[in-house]
Amino acid sequence: MPRMAQNPVNLDAVETVRVDCDILIIGGGNAGCFSAVEAAKIDPSLKVVIMEKAQIMRSGACSAGMDAINTYIPEGKTPEDLVRWCRSQVGGGPLREDLALSNARELNEAVDDLERWGLPILRDDKGNIRYRGAWDISIHGEQLKPIMAEKAIEAGAQVYNRVACTQLLMHEGRCVGALGFGVRDGKFYVFNAKATINATGGAAGLYKSYTADATDSHHQIWMCPYCVGTGYAVGIRQGAEMTSMEQRWVATRTKDFCGPVDTISVGYKAPIINAKGERIMRERYAHLGADKAPRYIRANAPMEEWLAGRGPTYCDTRDMDPELASQMMTDYLNERPSFVLFLASRGQDPTKEPIEIYGSDPYIVGGHTQSGFWVDLDRMTTVPGLFAAGETAGGNPNKFVGGCAAEGKIALRGAVQYIQNLELPDPDPAQIEAEKARVFAPLLRGQDFDGVAALEMEERLQRLMDEYAGGTSQFYRTNEERLDYALKHLDVLKDQTRFLKARDLHDLMSVHEVIDRLDVAEVLCHHLKFRKETRWQGWQTRADYPDTDPAYDCHVESRRNLETGEIETFTRPYEQIVPGDRYKP
Amino acid sequence: MPPIVDPKKCNGCEGREESFCEEACPGDLMYVGADGKSHCHAARDCWDCMSCVKMCPRGAIETKMPYQLGYHKATLRPIMGKDSITWKCTDIHGKTVMYRYRNRLERKG
Numbered sequence: 001m002p003r004m005a006q007n008p009v010n011l012d013a014v015e016t017v018r019v020d021c022d023i024l025i026i027g028g029g030n031a032g033c034f035s036a037v038e039a040a041k042i043d044p045s046l047k048v049v050i051m052e053k054a055q056i057m058r059s060g061a062c063s064a065g066m067d068a069i070n071t072y073i074p075e076g077k078t079p080e081d082l083v084r085w086c087r088s089q090v091g092g093g094p095l096r097e098d099l100a101l102s103n104a105r106e107l108n109e110a111v112d113d114l115e116r117w118g119l120p121i122l123r124d125d126k127g128n129i130r131y132r133g134a135w136d137i138s139i140h141g142e143q144l145k146p147i148m149a150e151k152a153i154e155a156g157a158q159v160y161n162r163v164a165c166t167q168l169l170m171h172e173g174r175c176v177g178a179l180g181f182g183v184r185d186g187k188f189y190v191f192n193a194k195a196t197i198n199a200t201g202g203a204a205g206l207y208k209s210y211t212a213d214a215t216d217s218h219h220q221i222w223m224c225p226y227c228v229g230t231g232y233a234v235g236i237r238q239g240a241e242m243t244s245m246e247q248r249w250v251a252t253r254t255k256d257f258c259g260p261v262d263t264i265s266v267g268y269k270a271p272i273i274n275a276k277g278e279r280i281m282r283e284r285y286a287h288l289g290a291d292k293a294p295r296y297i298r299a300n301a302p303m304e305e306w307l308a309g310r311g312p313t314y315c316d317t318r319d320m321d322p323e324l325a326s327q328m329m330t331d332y333l334n335e336r337p338s339f340v341l342f343l344a345s346r347g348q349d350p351t352k353e354p355i356e357i358y359g360s361d362p363y364i365v366g367g368h369t370q371s372g373f374w375v376d377l378d379r380m381t382t383v384p385g386l387f388a389a390g391e392t393a394g395g396n397p398n399k400f401v402g403g404c405a406a407e408g409k410i411a412l413r414g415a416v417q418y419i420q421n422l423e424l425p426d427p428d429p430a431q432i433e434a435e436k437a438r439v440f441a442p443l444l445r446g447q448d449f450d451g452v453a454a455l456e457m458e459e460r461l462q463r464l465m466d467e468y469a470g471g472t473s474q475f476y477r478t479n480e481e482r483l484d485y486a487l488k489h490l491d492v493l494k495d496q497t498r499f500l501k502a503r504d505l506h507d508l509m510s511v512h513e514v515i516d517r518l519d520v521a522e523v524l525c526h527h528l529k530f531r532k533e534t535r536w537q538g539w540q541t542r543a544d545y546p547d548t549d550p551a552y553d554c555h556v557e558s559r560r561n562l563e564t565g566e567i568e569t570f571t572r573p574y575e576q577i578v579p580g581d582r583y584k585p
Numbered sequence: 586m587p588p589i590v591d592p593k594k595c596n597g598c599e600g601r602e603e604s605f606c607e608e609a610c611p612g613d614l615m616y617v618g619a620d621g622k623s624h625c626h627a628a629r630d631c632w633d634c635m636s637c638v639k640m641c642p643r644g645a646i647e648t649k650m651p652y653q654l655g656y657h658k659a660t661l662r663p664i665m666g667k668d669s670i671t672w673k674c675t676d677i678h679g680k681t682v683m684y685r686y687r688n689r690l691e692r693k694g
Contacts, residue, residue, distance in 0.1 A: 003603065003616065054611040063611040064634035116694030120687050142670055142688040162613065183613055216587060216651040218629045219612075225632050226612045256654050330684055333672050337661065338633040338648055340684075344676035345655025506613055506626065 004505050005186035007443055014440055016188045016432070020424060021049040023415050024177050024193035025157070026165050026231065027200035028052040029060045029145075030401060031367075031390030033152035034110060034408030035197050035415075040155035042416055048157045051178060051191055053164045053509075054226065056149045060201045061224040061391075062401075066141035067335035068132060068263060069121075070400035071104075072111050079104035083578045085135065085585040086398045089294045090247070091536055092582035094555050094574030095370055096395030098377060101577065102410060103396060103403040110405035111137075117147050132267035134585075142334045144401075163189050164509050167435045168196070168234050168386065171425045175386035178234070179435045183509045188436045194422050195385050195415035198235065198373070199408060201227025202249075202365030202391035203520045205513075207471040208462035209361045211256060222251065222258045223363045231392040232364065232372065233516035236523055239562045241374040241382040243394040243555050243572075245520075246527035248362035249369040250299045250476060250538045255358040259332065259339035261315055262298055265357075266291065268328055270317045272302060272357065274310040300538030303359045303475050314354035325351045359538065361472050364520060366390070367404045369539060370397040371524075374557060374572075378414025379407060382559075385418065387411040395555065442502040442511045451501035454510035457493060461517060464489050469525050470541060479544040483529045490522045523558055523567055530556050530569040587628030587649060588615070588637050594645035597621045606637035606646060639663050639670075 008014045023039060025032045028050040039048045052059055073082055082104040087093050115121050120140040122130045132138050153159060162184045169177040169192065177193040204223035211220040219225035236242060252262045252272070265272060271279045271291055280301050281291045288297050302313035317325065328350070332339045343350065366372030372394030373381040380387050388394075389411035390404035399407060445451060465471055468486035470478035497515050502508040533549035534542050555572040576582065588606075597617040598604035606615040606623050615637055618624050623646070625631060631648075638646045647660065656677050664671040668689035675681045 003607070054613065055608050058609045058634075058636040058640070059611045063636050064632070113694065115690070116692070118689045118692045120690050140686050140688055147689070211654065215653040216629055217631070217633075217654070219632045220651075220654070221632075224611065224634075225630065326684070329682075330686060333670075333684055334688075337635045337663070337672070338650070340672070340674050341648065341659055341661035342650055342655055344659035344661065344674050345650040345657075347656070347659075347677040509613065 004184055007504060008186060008440065010444065011437060011440055014186065014188050014436065016190060016436065018190045018192065018427070019049055019160070020192045021047040022194050022419060023048050023412070024191045024196045025050045026178055026196065026198050027060070028056040028149065028152065028159060029199060029201060029390065030062055030148060031404045031408035031411070032197070032199035033148040034405040035199060035389060035412040036152035036157035037155045038409040038412040039157070039416070042413065044156065046416070049191055049193070050152065050157050050159045051163050051165055051180060052159060052161050053183070055161045056152070056159050057146050059145065060227055062145040063224060064336055065334045066139060066144045066401060067331035069111050069137050069139055069402050070263065071107060071135045071398060071402050072129070072137045073104065073108050073135070074131060080578045082135065084580050087578070087582055088585040090370065090397050091294055091296065094553060095397060097575065097577040099375070099396040102377060103399060103406045106406035106409060107402035110409065111402045114147065117151050119144060119147055133263065136263060136267060138331065140334055160189065164512060165200070165230055165234060166439050166512050168238050168383070169427055170238060170431065171428065174384035175238070176425060176427065179432065181439050181508070183505050186505050188439065190427055190432055192424060192427050194419035194424050195387060197387045197389055197411050197415055198231045198392045199389045200231030200392055202363055202367065203227065203229025203232060203517065204363050205458065205462065206364065206465050206517055206521050206524065207361040208466035209258065210472050211258070212462070220258055222253055222260060222360050223365060227391070228513040228517050229364060229520035230513070230516045233519040235373055235381060235383060235386065236519050236560055238383050239560050240386065241557055241559045242523055243372065243374040243557050244370045244527070245364065245524045245558065246531050246540045246556055247369045247371055247536060248539050249365045250362045251295070251360050252299050252302055252357050253360040254339065255312070255356040257339055257342045258360055259336045259342070261355065261357055262295065264328060264331065265315045268317070268320060268324060270315045270320065272298070272313060273316045273354065274305040274313050276310060280305060280313065296536040296539040299359060300476070302357050303538065307475055312356050313358070315357050316354045317350040318352065318354055320351050322351060359472055359476070362470065362476065364524060366392055366394045366396070367399045368397065370395050378417065379411035380414055380418065387415050439512070442500045443508050445501045447503070449501050451499040452496060454500060454502070454507060454514045457496070457500065458514045458517070461493060461514065461521060465521055469521070469528060476538050477541045477543040478528060479542060480529065483525050486525050487522065490518060490525065494518050494522070526558055526567045526569050527556050587631060588625050589647045589649050590623045590625070591645045591647070592622045594643045595622045596643065597623055598642070605640040605642060609636040609640040611636065635663065639665055
């Protein structure tokens with residue numbers, strides 16, 4: 001891969017590269033790598049291409065590593081039990097139990113694959129897997145990303161690194177690949193495919209992180225900041241149906257660092273306490289399961305303490321013996337190594353001083369909560385030929401590593417079915433030229449153009465979302481009027497994208513990232529506006545409708561009307577498939 | 586959170602089309618400048634995943650805490666083995682702790 005190319009002098013100077021394939025995978029992360037491996041298993045003659053914005057060996061959400069697989073079904077438990085737990089974690093649903101069940105039936109095999117490929121899974125003296133909770137197993141996953149990437153390459157997938165996706169390639173209403181540009185080589189890429197699997201990361205950076213003010217670090221956030229929601233945005237632009245976008249992922253995170261801490265608090269039995277030393281979950285949330293309360297309750301609880309004047313809040317690590325504390329630090333080194341540096345830079349020993357916690361900025365991550373594309377059981381979206389897996393596929397929360405991997409395999413099998421006897425049409429030159437002009441315009445406006453930088457628009461968007469669409473500074477609360485204000489200004493921002501300018505190819509990537517974020521933010525606000533109740537405090541809190549309303553016990557859906565450009569919202573009913581009390585694990 | 590490159594240790598992975606840190610960065614933030622050394626062109630956009638630090642064959646990169654979040658000066662350095670990693674962490678009081686563990690098992694498939 002060459003170093004960053006010079007800016008093109010004009011559009012004609014931009015080289016177009018065309019790649020034809022059977023299956024295109026957008027995003028070489030967890031789900032994408034598993035799709036590629038599955039393709040080689042089913043039919044080694046399939047031509048599979050991975051379009052990757054970074055470099056597949058260390059890209060995206062898994063780049064720093066991973067310390068746990070949050071869902072692995074132990075002996076004696078069933079996939080149905082896991083779905084019951086998933087359902088209870090989202091307050092009894094609504095969720096897509098059909099999707100959740102099919103992932104649950106396959107995820108153990110995907111995790112076993114990872115172990116066979118060299119991932120260390122921690123076991124006790126007898127060789128039994130060590131659980132850190134009911135479903136959560138510990139790994140030494142520092143090498144998780146290279147391990148899965150090597151396997152995808154070995155499977156024969158052709159990887160195009162440093163190519164950012166900007167649009168889907170369409171033919172008579174179906175998806176026949178994707179378009180994008182090389183962030184290092186400055187070429188325009190046309191990937192023409194019989195089927196496309198959208199396996200990008202979720203959307204981070206829609207909201208302002210509270211540490212962004214007056215620090216040298218604007219990406220002090222939990223989710224990978226380079227996952228900006230492109231996967232959702234390209235589908236939204238083609239009128240794909242989106243589901244549950246209002247169910248944002250907000251989690252308890254270490255204060256000032258945004259390191260993962262909620263599974264640590266459960267797994268290491270370090271309870272959440274407030275400034276008065278009260279065990280918050282036991283004192284105030286016993287009826288919801290105390291320390292094992294659903295994730296959104298655990299995420300929201302520390303913030304409620306701050307609001308009530310009982311902050312700061314902590315994970316009380318003081319009872320940990322030194323060996324356990326060392327194990328916890330090793331977990332962090334596997335997943336968020338700089339957290340260990342953060343503690344060292346505070347001179348802090350967690351066995352003597354508890355770890356301060358706070359709420360994170362909100363994310364749209366369909367692998368964690370359930371925002372994303374509405375898909376059928378084969379994981380095909382409502383755009384024919386476009387499949388979704390992992391963070392982009394909606395309706396199916398708590399997938400995490402194992403579930404996203406399983407879903408990558410399921411989507412690939414769906415795609416293989418779909419392409420049987422399918423002819424690949426020649427791409428439409430008008431569409432390609434139009435997209436090429438749109439993509440490179442910010443770079444060709446010239447350095448003297450009186451315009452707007454990606455960073456300026458990104459910060460405007462993040463502040464808007466934080467203050468009006470329920471960010472951290474507002475303790476996740478929003479109301480009808482604030483959402484109207486956010487939508488009004490999102491309209492202005494979308495109109496102002498014609499003023500965006502880029503200095504170089506890296507900057508051009510940032511420009512398209514902010515455009516993608518705007519499309520996701522707009523849909524998110526419409527979803528938040530539609531749900532006139534509070535179903536998942538913290539994840540979705542309506543200050544003007546503080547209670548749950550049975551009328552909204554359904555999926556909230558949206559779709560861009562391709563004729564008017566408007567986002568239309570509607571509902572789909574919830575179907576309980578797995579028997580049992582919806583609210584109990 | 587800026588990755589700090591020590592120009593005395595860095596040689597821009599001379600002879601390689603792309604330096605290891607350039608290759609590793611998921612945010613496309615690293616580049617080799619006209620001086621033949623690696624730099625981060627948007628320090629504020631770093632996620633501190635430490636991929637570049639782990640990949641550097643000369644131990645020339647260090648991840649630093651922004652001062653607004655953590656005091657001067659603690660260090661954390663990974664030493665990559667074939668199937669293990671060793672981390673050396675020194676806090677602001679000079680206390681050093683080492684962590685070593687397997688990060689790869691023998692492949693069976």
